Each structure stands twice: as C-alpha cells, then as structure tokens.
Amino acid sequence: MNLSQELLASMYRKMMKIRKFEQRVSELFAQGMVPGFVHLYIGEEATAVGVCENLKDTDYITSTHRGHGHLIAKGGELKYMMAELFGRKTGYCKGKGGSMHIADAKIGILGANGIVGAGLPISVGSGLSARMRGTDQVTVCFFGDGASNQGTFHEAMNMASIWRLPVIFVCENNLYGISMRQDRHQAIADISDRAQAYGFPGITVDGNDVLAVYEVAHEAVKRAREGAGPTLIECKTYRWRGHFEGDPTTYRAKEELEEWMAKDPIPRFARYLEENGYASRKELEEIERSVESEVQQAIDFAEKSDLPDEADAVTDVYSDLVEEGRAR
Amino acid sequence: MQIKMREVAATATSPSMGEYMKSIGIIANPASGKDIRRLVAHATIIDNNEKVNIVKRIILSAQELGVKEIYIMPDTFNIGFKARDDLASARQLAVKVYILDMQITASLKDTIRATEILQQLDVGCIISLGGDGTNRAIAKALQQTPLLPISTGTNNVYPDVIEGTVAGIAAAVAASEIFDLKDICIKNKRIEILNEGGLLDIALVDAVICNETFVGARAVWSCETISDIIVTKSRPNAIGFSSVPGYIDVIEESDDFGGWVKLGHPGETVVAPIAPGVVRPVPVKSMFRLELDRPYRHCAKQNSMIALDGEREIPLKKSCTVDFVVTRNGPYQLNVEKTLRAALKTKFFRKVCI
Ligand SMILES: Cc1ncc(C[n+]2csc(CCOP(=O)(O)OP(=O)(O)O)c2C)c(N)n1
Numbered sequence A: 001m002n003l004s005q006e007l008l009a010s011m012y013r014k015m016m017k018i019r020k021f022e023q024r025v026s027e028l029f030a031q032g033m034v035p036g037f038v039h040l041y042i043g044e045e046a047t048a049v050g051v052c053e054n055l056k057d058t059d060y061i062t063s064t065h066r067g068h069g070h071l072i073a074k075g076g077e078l079k080y081m082m083a084e085l086f087g088r089k090t091g092y093c094k095g096k097g098g099s100m101h102i103a104d105a106k107i108g109i110l111g112a113n114g115i116v117g118a119g120l121p122i123s124v125g126s127g128l129s130a131r132m133r134g135t136d137q138v139t140v141c142f143f144g145d146g147a148s149n150q151g152t153f154h155e156a157m158n159m160a161s162i163w164r165l166p167v168i169f170v171c172e173n174n175l176y177g178i179s180m181r182q183d184r185h186q187a188i189a190d191i192s193d194r195a196q197a198y199g200f201p202g203i204t205v206d207g208n209d210v211l212a213v214y215e216v217a218h219e220a221v222k223r224a225r226e227g228a229g230p231t232l233i234e235c236k237t238y239r240w241r242g243h244f245e246g247d248p249t250t251y252r253a254k255e256e257l258e259e260w261m262a263k264d265p266i267p268r269f270a271r272y273l274e275e276n277g278y279a280s281r282k283e284l285e286e287i288e289r290s291v292e293s294e295v296q297q298a299i300d301f302a303e304k305s306d307l308p309d310e311a312d313a314v315t316d317v318y319s320d321l322v323e324e325g326r327a328r
Numbered sequence B: 001m002q003i004k005m006r007e008v009a010a011t012a013t014s015p016s017m018g019e020y021m022k023s024i025g026i027i028a029n030p031a032s033g034k035d036i037r038r039l040v041a042h043a044t045i046i047d048n049n050e051k052v053n054i055v056k057r058i059i060l061s062a063q064e065l066g067v068k069e070i071y072i073m074p075d076t077f078n079i080g081f082k083a084r085d086d087l088a089s090a091r092q093l094a095v096k097v098y099i100l101d102m103q104i105t106a107s108l109k110d111t112i113r114a115t116e117i118l119q120q121l122d123v124g125c126i127i128s129l130g131g132d133g134t135n136r137a138i139a140k141a142l143q144q145t146p147l148l149p150i151s152t153g154t155n156n157v158y159p160d161v162i163e164g165t166v167a168g169i170a171a172a173v174a175a176s177e178i179f180d181l182k183d184i185c186i187k188n189k190r191i192e193i194l195n196e197g198g199l200l201d202i203a204l205v206d207a208v209i210c211n212e213t214f215v216g217a218r219a220v221w222s223c224e225t226i227s228d229i230i231v232t233k234s235r236p237n238a239i240g241f242s243s244v245p246g247y248i249d250v251i252e253e254s255d256d257f258g259g260w261v262k263l264g265h266p267g268e269t270v271v272a273p274i275a276p277g278v279v280r281p282v283p284v285k286s287m288f289r290l291e292l293d294r295p296y297r298h299c300a301k302q303n304s305m306i307a308l309d310g311e312r313e314i315p316l317k318k319s320c321t322v323d324f325v326v327t328r329n330g331p332y333q334l335n336v337e338k339t340l341r342a343a344l345k346t347k348f349f350r351k352v353c354i
C-alpha cells in the first residue's frame, strides 16, 4: 500500500495536534483551569489517527472517557473542545458536559462517554441505522481493554455479527483498566481472540505504529462498506499519564512506563517520513509550531469565552419532550 | 533456573525407550495467527487456548516416552504455565516442566533468546508452535539442535500441520540421541541477505522484494507491488509467494540450489495461491536457479522493502545494494515420519511385559 504525501502529512499533524492538546490540558488542569475529570490520551495517538484517517465526515465514531484523541482525529474543533473543558458557553455542550460528553453530530462524532462500555451499543444502533437507510456509512467504536469485560461488549459484538453491521470495533488495549493490569482482569492476552466467538475477524496490531493501524483499519472499513460485516481490531498501546490527571500511578513500575515511552509513536513516524523523503526535519518542526499555535488559539478562545448564565442551568439538560411530560 | 549441561550417556546397543533421554524445549509463539491476513485472506485462526492444548498433548506423549524434563519459553499468554497447571490439576503430569527464567519483551526477541537458552540447556529437540516468522527467528539462533515446527500461523510453508501428540513422540525419539541427525532430519537451506558483507537477516523459504516503503501490518497479500521472489524451495502445493516458482519449476529442500523469479511483463502469467484464499494470476518475466553459497546482487531502483517469509522486514533505500545467498545453514528440521520409522526399526516403542 502506498500512501500519498498529503495523507502522511495529515496523519502527522493530527497526531501532533492530539499530543500538544493533551499536554496543555495536563498543565491547565494542574493550574485549576479545567473543572471535573480529564483522562488523557498521550501515547495512544497512532491508534485514533490510524483508524480515523480512513473515515469520511459522514462516517460515525463512538468514543470513551478518554476521548480527546478520537475527537481530534475525527475532525473535532480544538477551540470548541477547549471551551467545553473550561466549562464555557462556547463549548461543544455549552459548557455543561465537560471532557466526557463532547459530541459533534455534524461530523459523525456520536459522543465521548463516561460510562465504560456504553459506546458499544450506540455503535450497533448507528450501524443498524446506516443499514436501514441504505447508506455506505461505517461506524467505528473505540473502547478499552477494561470495557471488553462489560456485558455491553459481548451484546454489541453479537448483534453486529448476526446483522452483519458496518461497525469496526477498535479496542485500545493500553494494558490497564484504571489500576487493574490486563493479566489480572482477563485470562486472555489478545482481546482480538474474542471475535472468533462471534464469527468475525479479530486482528491484533501494534497500536503505536500509525501505518500498521492505518492498513488494518483500511481493510476493515472496506469490508464494512462492502457489507461484509464487523471487524474487531485490537491495538496494543499504552497511556503515559495516570488513569486521570492526578492519579499517582502507584500500581505500575517506572520501568514499564519508560519502556513504552521509548516506543513513542510520534518520533517513530517522523523518522519514517524523513528517511523516505516525505518531509524534512524543518517541515516537521513547522507542523509542530503551527499546531502549538492552534492549541494556544483554542486556549485563548476558551479563556475569553463566558461562563454559562445561571438562568441556563436547566436548559438543554432534558429534552423538551421530557419537560413537556413533566408539565402535564 | 539453573542451566544444566548433561553429559551424553553411552547408548545401549539395542536401545529402547526410557533409557538415556535428553530434555526437550518448546517455543510457542502467542502472537502467531492474529495478523491482517484474517481480514484480507480468510486465514486460519488458532487461538492461544488451542496452543495450550497442543503443548499439553506434547507433554503427555513425551513423558510417556521417557522424557524427564521439558523447558518452555515464557510468553504473554502464559501458554507454558497454563499447560503445566492444567496437567498438574488433572494429576496427569509426570515430567518436570520448567518455564525459562527470562524477561518477556513480547517480540520475536523472546523467541531468539529462548532458542539460545534451550541450546545452553542442551535440549535434545526444540518444538515450535508458530508460523514461518516464528521459525525464522528460531533459525537465527539455532545451531545443531533439531527443530520440530508445528504450524499454528497463517501462511506457512516451513512448519507442517502435525498433531501435538505425534510431535511429542518424535521429539522424544530425537532426544534419545540414538539416531544420527542426518537420518532423521533434513538440513534446511536458508536465504542470507547481506549488506556490504555483513549478514542483515535470513529467510527460511522466501524473500520478496516489493515496492512498499513501510513495514506496517507486515504481511504481503497482493502481488501488484512485487518485483522479485527469491526462494530456497518451491512447490506447487505450497501457499504464499514460493508457490509462484512452484508452478514453474519445483525446487526441493534437498536440491542444492534455490530460485529467483522476476515478475512483470512481457512474459507468462502463472496462477498461484499467494496467500490463503488468494489465488491470483502472477505475471512472470523470468526464473533462474541460484547456486548454493553464491551471492546474487540486487540494486534497488526505488525505495522498497524486503519481505522475509511473508513479512515486510527490511527497508531498502533507492540505489542501495544487497546480496542474496542461498546456503545450507538452516536448522536441522526433524522429519517426523522418518524419525518414527527409524525408531520402529530399533524396537524403540516396545516395552517388555513380565
Ligand atoms: C459502567 C462503569 N463502570 C465503572 C466505571 C469507572 N471507570 C472509569 S474508567 C474505568 C476503566 C476503563 O478501562 P479501559 O476500558 O481499559 O479504558 P482506559 O481507561 O484504559 O482507556 C472504570 C472502571 C465507569 N465509568 N463506568
């Protein structure tokens, strides 16, 4: 498979965007600028980008509590994301949702989700909807190793397989569910093995190699669009930060983190681009600088935005139908 | 774990099972059989629980034939631990099973390291569970110890599909050291890829040059980007790129030559199974034989990639040159049928009942 220079550059820019966004969020959280919880995606960038570069705006994704990377990879706008993290009126959810509720239906982002495993049934519904409407849209469902033990995972895999839905299940196996190491929460090492039980292909891929992820996702998306049904892709990766910002990470060894930091997906991809003449060091640095300024602009936008009005505390919380029902 | 080197005891003139016996080693690759070929080629799925079962069957038959010690490579799925625990719980374990004390890196490095340790332990036979890639890693470190490869991968030309029970018996016969390696093994060929005289890497069956620039998902399943296929052997009943020359000129493992196929036009089109479920017309420009031990040079016309035994491995920069040499430096591969027949002739399997 040969990829265009344009696509490769876009992949690099998006990975860098996620990295820089998350690094700044980490700093801002420590400074008390970001209320609520944030779960950062640093170290896992190649997975979201390798998958989402295969999608069109009309395709869907469902995300998780660790969703910033997925949203940026699918085309989410940094300024509205940052404003949401800051709890501002201009944010994706008018400042009422925070990190774990960001959605942008216009570009197929069906939402981050604070409930572990809750994106899975949503992706099946979205896949079923595309089927019933007769479109070629596909849905990518991101979820973690921890989520793969939820009942929703098995129910979603089962329904997607019997109906051959255009859903690509992407399991980000980052070795931990909070503090619980994978070998203590499940008796298998490769979550892709679970696809066999539902009768569709399961593949394990190096989640820190954006090109490997891209290639596997490319085939899975093609398969889904052609009507051949779902695929489970397990991406082996690692989160560098704690489970949430502020987590002291006493449950894992320093050496383990160092080992994975040495497998940083970004310099690895940069090396490939340089060695094959797709980009010079200077051009890559240029991308990095422009991404930094884009993130800064998003922060400025968030800071300048107003907090929601008190009067709006109860608007957009329940749908009008519920409100009407109450009134009756 | 202490490394034991046992002295070779004198073999009896009429040998039978249970007399002198070396230990055996098992390398089971937990990562084989999970790559993109399940998506693009409907390839075989052997999950890790089945590998545990195969290891159990090897242990059960080897212990019955008199093997006293079995060493197993540790891995992320704990294949060895699980097999040992299951047999111990079922009260079926009579042999000592040791898991090698080594760090797991979850890469082919584990296979290479385990091969080295097993040789230091002087095992009489190594059984591998994996595909061509697993055995290629073993072959990098293996010297004289016979290798019995069981296929649990995808696109396998090197390992055979062998029942674990039978493999355990054959390994025990090899570990008895009653038989000369040349009578029960075939000494494999291999392709050595050299760069400025230094060994870059090896392949056991095929090396393929393709116009791809990244390793990515590793497997190669389409012939559009392929320019050259270099093989140690080629048979029409093989699967993968070595089947292409296999449909033109059969080269056996025992033949003292290899083959090189150049793809492209003008030429003939050969229909061949280049991957499981993928039978394609392949345009062949020419094919020629490669003398053993003679280097054949390739100069890259563009940035490209060398795939070894089906997996993209070595990036080649434009105008870079490498030499391909087919040698007889591969492993001693145990021929199960020959081994069992040789043992049969010596009454190896007979017990005297009083
Ligand atoms: C239904 C439910 N149970 C428990 C939690 C608490 N919780 C939040 S994140 C998490 C772990 C998720 O692990 P994993 O799926 O591996 O995702 P990762 O955090 O590693 O990205 C848990 C248990 C929750 N949010 N929802």
Ligand SMILES: [Mg+2]
Pocket (backbone or CB within 6 Å): A144, A145, A146, A172, A173, A174, A175, A176, A177, A178
């Ligand atoms: Mg996790």
